[in-house]
Amino acid sequence: MVGGAIEYIRPDDVGHAPCYNCLYLYGPDGQRIGKYWRTTPPGPWIYEGGKFWDFKYQEADELPVWDTEFGKLGILMCSEVYVPELSRMMALQGARITLLPAGLWPPQLHETWRTLIWARAIENLMITATSRNILEGGSGHAMICTPEEILLESRKPGVFTVTVDLARLEWLRDELDRRVDGTLPWRTKPGIFKQWIRPELYRGYERL
Secondary structure, eight states, X not given: OEEEEEEESSTTOOSSOEEEEEEEEEOTTSOEEEEEEOOSSOSSTTOTTOXXXXXXXXXXXXXXXXXXXXXXXXXXXXXXXGOHHHHHHHHHTTOSEEEOOBOOOOGGGHHHHHHHHHHHHHHHTOEEEEEEOOOTTSOOEEEEEOSXXXXXXESSOSOOOOOOOHHHHHHHHXXXXXXXXXXXXXXXXXXXXXXXXXXXHHTTOSOO
């Protein structure tokens, strides 16, 4: 389970002092496994003086992943889905699942948002899942994706479950992209981390 909060950067601060936007990860026994502080974009961004929130946001600088009974898991927050390198860095650390709980976004962004949730799964050969707040008179959004399909999508309130095939995920990560005569044995591109990364090409482009 994932739950959100804010934390003062300096624990003894009070009032309108700089804060991290946090997501806590809890295990089945209720114990906290880890904590993610939002990293992107740099502060102060939109949180200060908002209708639904008002705090002095400060970005953090770490992208942790955690060992769970399902394998390594990462967390991103809300519109960080628009920054593909965040999910990629988690995948390169071994994350097979990334959770992306969300707050609010304008209705005009819905289609791009849902496309990106699945795109992060496809390009990183991982499971991605999101849930968005439900407001009075509006709809939320729940979505769970594998690299090959969208397993669940709903804009109504409820508790939703799906079964994911983690062995299939590992198989896709182990496979190499190759020519196949006849029907393809996959519905996505395998070999992402073995054939399709050229780090020597990206050096020097860290900051544009």
